Amino acid sequence: MSKNIIALSCAGILFLFSGCQWADVCDHNTTTTSSSTVEEIFVDLELRSLIDAHNLTGDPSTGIDIPSINSPKAQLGMQLFYSKALGVEKDSACVSCHHPALAGGDALSLSIGVEALDPDLLGVGRIHDPSAPHYNNGYALVPRNAPTTFNVALWKRALAWDGRIENVLDGNKVGIRTPDTPFGIIDENAGANLAAAQVRFPVFSDVEMKGFDYNASATRDDVRQHLQERLSDPSANDYIDNEWQKFFTPVYGENSVTFDNIADAIGEYENSQLFIDNPWKKYVEGNITALSASAKRGAKLFFNSYQDGGFSCVTCHSGDFFTDESYHVMAVPQVGLGKDENEEDFGRYRETGDMKYAFRTPNLMNVALTGPWGHDGAYTTLEAMVRHMINPDKSVIEYDFSQLDANVKTTNTLANTAKALAQLQANRAFGISPHQPQEATDEEVNDLVEFLKSLTDPCITDKECIGQWIPANGHGPDCLQLNAVDANGNLL
Numbered sequence: 001m002s003k004n005i006i007a008l009s010c011a012g013i014l015f016l017f018s019g020c021q022w023a024d025v026c027d028h029n030t031t032t033t034s035s036s037t038v039e040e041i042f043v044d045l046e047l048r049s050l051i052d053a054h055n056l057t058g059d060p061s062t063g064i065d066i067p068s069i070n071s072p073k074a075q076l077g078m079q080l081f082y083s084k085a086l087g088v089e090k091d092s093a094c095v096s097c098h099h100p101a102l103a104g105g106d107a108l109s110l111s112i113g114v115e116a117l118d119p120d121l122l123g124v125g126r127i128h129d130p131s132a133p134h135y136n137n138g139y140a141l142v143p144r145n146a147p148t149t150f151n152v153a154l155w156k157r158a159l160a161w162d163g164r165i166e167n168v169l170d171g172n173k174v175g176i177r178t179p180d181t182p183f184g185i186i187d188e189n190a191g192a193n194l195a196a197a198q199v200r201f202p203v204f205s206d207v208e209m210k211g212f213d214y215n216a217s218a219t220r221d222d223v224r225q226h227l228q229e230r231l232s233d234p235s236a237n238d239y240i241d242n243e244w245q246k247f248f249t250p251v252y253g254e255n256s257v258t259f260d261n262i263a264d265a266i267g268e269y270e271n272s273q274l275f276i277d278n279p280w281k282k283y284v285e286g287n288i289t290a291l292s293a294s295a296k297r298g299a300k301l302f303f304n305s306y307q308d309g310g311f312s313c314v315t316c317h318s319g320d321f322f323t324d325e326s327y328h329v330m331a332v333p334q335v336g337l338g339k340d341e342n343e344e345d346f347g348r349y350r351e352t353g354d355m356k357y358a359f360r361t362p363n364l365m366n367v368a369l370t371g372p373w374g375h376d377g378a379y380t381t382l383e384a385m386v387r388h389m390i391n392p393d394k395s396v397i398e399y400d401f402s403q404l405d406a407n408v409k410t411t412n413t414l415a416n417t418a419k420a421l422a423q424l425q426a427n428r429a430f431g432i433s434p435h436q437p438q439e440a441t442d443e444e445v446n447d448l449v450e451f452l453k454s455l456t457d458p459c460i461t462d463k464e465c466i467g468q469w470i471p472a473n474g475h476g477p478d479c480l481q482l483n484a485v486d487a488n489g490n491l492l
């Protein structure tokens with residue numbers, strides 16, 4: 001790996017980086033003789049020029065309105081997010097796969113929604129009930145990894161691995177397209193923002209929340225109506241005793257328990273989950289001691305182009321949110337049941353009919369905590385995921401199946417992944433993919449992982465801080481609050 005050290009005189013440094021913390025670099029330069037420190041100073045300088053070149057501010061939330069978790073609407077949304085009343089069989093809630101103590105995901109490669117042996121047990125140890133009708137050898141029925149709900153307000157273009165909930169320009173109108181409308185066409189019922197629009201779909205997924213027993217000919221709107229009546233209409237046959245209206249009234253007024261308002265409130269709760277206050281942000285803002293030497297070397301590798309001796313990760317993981325919000329084929333091994341024939345997952349192609357196996361570039365905020373990684377959780381260590389990003393061609397051949405839980409089906413993995421890799425290689429040959437496979441030393445991989453760890457907001461692992469997004473252990477407004485426990489029975 002060629003070193004790309006910027007040779008600048010101290011006078012030049014002061015000129016370029018006024019502001020005391022960066023000027024401190026020069027003070028150190030003149031007062032120290034330790035060669036490692038001098039090297040570190042050059043790393044800081046090089047990083048500063050990379051930060052400037054990529055127009056980074058450290059803050060991906062600039063210009064975006066983030067609701068407070070303490071607002072009545074976000075509090076209402078939190079109660080709903082944790083209620084199993086939104087699962088038709090009352091055994092699955094949004095939080096089943098998106099728990100704040102699990103960094104907004106479920107810590108599983110592939111999610112288990114309905115028919116869990118213990119619906120309230122989240123994370124490792126959550127299994128499909130062996131006596132349930134759809135047990136299917138215990139294989140996770142959900143075909144994709146649950147992305148975190150954290151920082152969902154920061155996505156500007158689209159939600160989901162295939163971006164099927166997305167902002168579109170339809171004629172001269174901007175709006176949200178969802179699976180309820182054809183590609184490119186605004187869904188007038190989508191609600192106020194992407195997060196609210198998304199809420200309309202898991203409730204209809206039989207494997208995520210609905211279950212299999214509900215009227216097979218029911219439409220999405222039938223299920224939404226059913227859930228609305230369950231919470232609001234005492235004359236409905238599935239009504240459950242509850243006090244939801246009491247919580248809705250201050251936010252939406254009388255008689256306001258509608259599915260649209262349920263979606264709106266849950267969206268508000270998710271949008272309040274801003275976790276961006278990480279060491280990297282502090283570093284970009286000028287605190288040069290916020291990162292370890294290893295993390296700094298990792299950052300250089302991340303931001304430098306191939307020509308400059310880096311791994312060019314920033315080509316796709318760009319901007320302060322570390323994503324171009326675009327779709328790329330990266331040939332992450334295809335495990336699980338997939339969404340298409342022969343357990344394949346065509347990704348974005350399912351929406352556009354163009355280019356199989358492309359998935360949305362994930363953002364990398366808190367990525368050290370959001371594993372397993374990839375669209376199907378094929379990698380269960382961050383190191384293995386990073387090695388794949390450096391050299392998918394090699395990583396696919398060396399893929400370690402033993403990292404997966406027994407509940408992840410892998411029968412067609414080799415054949416399906418070979419197809420995705422062939423697509424990646426064809427994309428490179430046609431100049432469509434910016435990715436070029438690289439060789440990396442163990443130290444370089446380690447440095448990249450250290451850099452990624454610097455994107456973790458310490459609030460997430462601080463019980464008191466993260467506790468603001470978890471309702472107090474209790475019944476909730478309908479006696480169906482999911483009070484999550486781990487495999488040892490401890491409350492999350």
Ligand code: HEC
Pocket residue numbers: 086092093094095096097098111112113114142144145146147148149152158159160161162195198199202203207208209266270
């Ligand atoms: C059984 C697990 C499960 C349940 C229950 C579930 N989700 Fe998800 N969620 C997923 C998976 C898997 C995906 C990825 C779907 C895809 O990309 O095709 C996802 C995607 C999302 C996303 C998009 C995140 C992103 O980065 O684009 C949001 C937001 C979300 N879910 C919120 C919710 C809400 C709100 C509920 C309740 C109404 C819910 N989820 C219920 C598993 C689940």
Ligand code: HEC
Pocket residue numbers: 302311312313314315316317327328329330331332359360361362363364367370372373374375376385386389390433434435448
């Ligand atoms: C050509 C675009 C591109 C480049 C270059 C790229 N990535 Fe990615 N990255 C993606 C896409 C797309 C995914 C999701 C792939 C999938 O799951 O199928 C991804 C996934 C990831 C994930 C998993 C995130 C999660 O939440 O599951 C990590 C970590 C990651 N990339 C880090 C890196 C690093 C480090 C580099 C540089 C060594 C890099 N990426 C280079 C596009 C890219």
